[in-house]
Amino acid sequence: MRFQPIKQFNTILQQEYLEPTISWSIRVVLALNVPLIVFPLFSGFSYHIIWAAFSAYMLTLIDYRGSHYKKMLIQMVEAFLILIAAILGMNIGNSVALSVIGMLVIGVFAALIRNWSDYGSTIGVGVGFFYLFGISNPTSFTESLVYGKYILFGAVWAIAIIFLSFPFSASNPLRRSVATIWKRNTDYLDALIEQFLKPAAKADLLKITAKEIEIRSAVDKSIELFNRRSEDSRFQAEHYDQMIEIRKSAAYFGASIKLLHEELESIKNEPVLLQNQSIFYKTLSALSQASARLSIVIFTFRGEDLTMAKVRIKRFEIAAGILKKNLQHQELSEDHKLILNQFIVSLNQCQQFMENTIRLMDQKLSFKRSNYFENYKLSFNHFIAGLQPRVLFQVVREIFNFDSQQFKYALRVGLGLALSVFIFKFFKIDHGHWIALTLLIVIQPYYGATRKKGFERIIGTIAGILVGGTIMLLPIKHETFVVILIFISFFVAYYLRNNYKVGVFFVTIMLVVMMQLSKQGSWELIWWRVLSTLIGSALAIVISFAFWPIWEKQRFPALLNSSLNQNLFFLNQVILSYQKKLPPGITWHKSRRLSEAANNNLFACIQRMYEEPQAHQRQIDIHFAKVGSNIRISREITSLAFALEKETSGKLEQVLNEYMEAIQIIFYRFIQQQKEMDFKPVKTVIQNPVFEENEQFQAIQVDLEKIVFELEALKAFRG
Known part of the structure; x- marks a missing residue:
């Protein structure tokens, strides 16, 4: 038996192949701490340096797993946005009204960005953070440009880190995404x-279903980052093509x-x-x-x-x-x-x-x-190529659809942030921007996720305050605080990916140490930080509950219909493929991906439902059973697809046509929520004697029967 610590170390190394958390954490450490160490060597320590350090830190936190080119481009976009937000905040910070209005606009904008992608959250928080940092430090336009210069210094350093790391990880993103699958x-x-x-x-059906869903999520993420090349591509990329295969x-x-x-x-x-x-x-x-x-x-x-x-x-x-x-x-x-x-x-x-x-x-x-x-x-x-005007127009139209969930979430975030800034400015709370910052980080599109993250942030903050405050009281030199900050910033980056509660604990310690470095640390300020976190988390939970909440029981019927529709499309594509009636270049594989993606959305809905208040969890077990039936239908269609690929006689064409005609009526009745359903026609088709000819046909018959059985189960769940 291997020595346990060695076994754990090997596990960490293997995990690093797939999720490079350690290397990412090291980049974050360099981004935050190099400005704090290098700038003072030339000009002495000043408050401006904190802005450069946070700029580099925020840009390096972007969690994009694709190519270096795109990551650097994303960082440039975020650098421009945080620069504008910071300068705007510093120039209107003396006005309560303008600060609140600005926060409303910035909040809506940040929330819309947040939902664009996995890394959108980091950009949204970064823009909101620097706006709040700006209104907390109002100054003249000329002086704000000086701060802006330091923000750009930090941005250049963050982009340089990505550029310099390029030769050491060539080809890693695509390989990593495939290895993750x-x-x-x-x-x-x-x-x-x-x-x-x-x-x-x-038995844990929720756990095993989650594992099944994660495969499709990993495949979709890889496809999103790395598409198959077109046949007429002018690049000769043998490595790329092989990895796609x-x-x-x-x-x-x-x-x-x-x-x-x-x-x-x-x-x-x-x-x-x-x-x-x-x-x-x-x-x-x-x-x-x-x-x-x-x-x-x-x-x-x-x-x-x-x-x-x-x-x-x-x-x-x-x-x-x-x-x-x-x-x-x-x-x-x-x-x-x-x-x-x-x-x-x-x-x-x-x-x-x-x-x-x-x-x-x-x-x-x-x-x-x-x-x-x-x-x-x-x-x-x-x-x-993806930045086509037509695609961008569709995205913008969806975002600014006032009835869409995205827009309601963005408006909810904007109103919450505006209220928190009003509290901060009107009551002149020392470092009260932490209220709004906490709300911005905690509030999620769904109430259950907001409540969970709010409690985790409260626990992590209080624990971090106690430890960070103790460190602050120690008779430690400035240089020693910098060394402590280096280690803490590593744990911040590492645990924010793996354990949010622990990550918040280290974030709080890091902020306390940075306050000490900038000569702003005191117990009074620390307790204001605790109070601000409590207020911000409470506001996030209350606002998520009170303003246009998105309850999963309301979303479930539409997601269920989408899943049924995609399964029907998948089944139809499989049968057309067997009959060689699909257009050239079209296969059933894409329809399988769409079917499983719809099942993923349906399962995620149930997962979030478990985090909601009990009053909104009615019939959750029945809903979960419906999800299971849809997933099994998708599995059976996949099994049917593989079986039909091996059947070359063409003897099943007619019976499959009859099966498709009968079963699509049942699917449509489900989607239209009709109560009366007749399974006799499709069961009669399945009993066709042609299926008795050989074992291969019998296996296909079983797959067809199982699809019908799951549809009958869905009907029974409807009562």
Whole structure:
């Protein structure tokens, strides 16, 4: 058994391949602390330097996982926005009315930016922070330009850090996104093993569904950052194209795991599973270990890791062979034979996708390393191509639709921030801008998330105040405080990604230390900070509850209809693909992605519903059951798609046409919320004698029956 600390250290290193939190934290440390150390060497320490440090800090916090080109462009945009916000704040800070109006506008703008993307939150908070920093330090226009100069110094330093890190992480973003998909596949497999093959494990449907959903999220995130090149692209990017193919194999591997999940569900608690539990466990464990090895080798590109991955895949092949041989010598019912045959088919598909990945990796290792840099050119050009007037017009139109949830959320944030600035300015609260800043950080589009984050921020702030205040009372030199700040800023960046409550704890300590560095620290000021946090968090929770709250029970019906609609479209595309009626270049794969994305949205709705007040959680268990049925429908259609790809006789064309005609009527009745549904026509189609010709047709028949069964379950849930 390995020594536990070494095992934990290895886990951290492997995680760093996929989520480079440590390297990101180091960049944040450099961004914040270099200005605090370098500037005083030339001009002595001044309050202006704090602005440069915070500027670099905010820009480096941008959590964008794509190319360096785009990240630098995003940083430039944020630098311009925070510069304008800071100068505006400093010039109107003496007027309560103008400060409140400015905060309303800035708040709405920041909230709209926040919802654009994962990194939009950092930009929105940065703009709001520097506006609040500005109205807290009102000054003349000339002096505000001096502060603006230091903001730009910090921005240049933050962009320089990204530029200088480019040679050390060439090709990492795309590889990391693909490796993450394999890691999510592994996590899902581990959850299946725990759910079905460990008797002592407690069933947790929410957890295992979340693991399934995470695969689609990882695939979508990778596609969002890195698209497939067009065939007429003028770039020769062999590395890029190979990674896109590896991503495709990873996505198909994930789809095959979902089919394994479906078959395990079918034999759960059955004697055949209980009697063969050990061999099932060894087989799926070997599959999980092979998947985990692939996630590592895709990022590291080391020959020894590739060898280990090949060994793991061979071990899985042996384990799967033993399972197949054992099952062949057992007396099983016809139903169990069919289910287990599909299970073996899905295992074989998993092996094919892993071997295909290994083959692509072998080819990729033989390419010239100079091609590593091409994917950044491609990513940048994809980004520029995305800035089309038509697309931008659609985004702007959606944002400023007064009935949209985005606009209501933005208005809620703007009104809350305006109220908090009024309290701060009217009552002349010392450093009262922390009220508005806390509200800006805590308030989320959904009430449950706001309440959770508010309580976490209160706990983290109070704990941080106690520790930070104790540090402030120690007889420590200025240089020692800088050293402390270096370590604390690392933990801030690291834990804000991994544990928000702990991250807030270190943020609070960092702010206390920075106040001490700027000679503004006192216990009175610290307790004002605690009070401001309490007021800001309370305001965020109250405003989220009182002003146009978004309750998930109201959103659920529309999301359910969207999921049903996408599943129907997916099924139709699969059948048209079998009949060779799809247009050239069109496959069912995109419709599967859309179907799973709709299921993701539906599941996320349920997750947020669990965080809402009890009064808004009516029928939550029934809603969750409906989500499960939709996800299983998507799984069955995927299974059907793989099965039909292997069927080349064309004998099922007519019966599939009849099936589609009958089942789409049921889907439409669900979407239109009609009560009367007749399942007899579609069940009659499924009993067509053509399905009895061979085992392959029987497996397809089972997939069609399971889709109907889940629709019947949905009808039963409706009561």
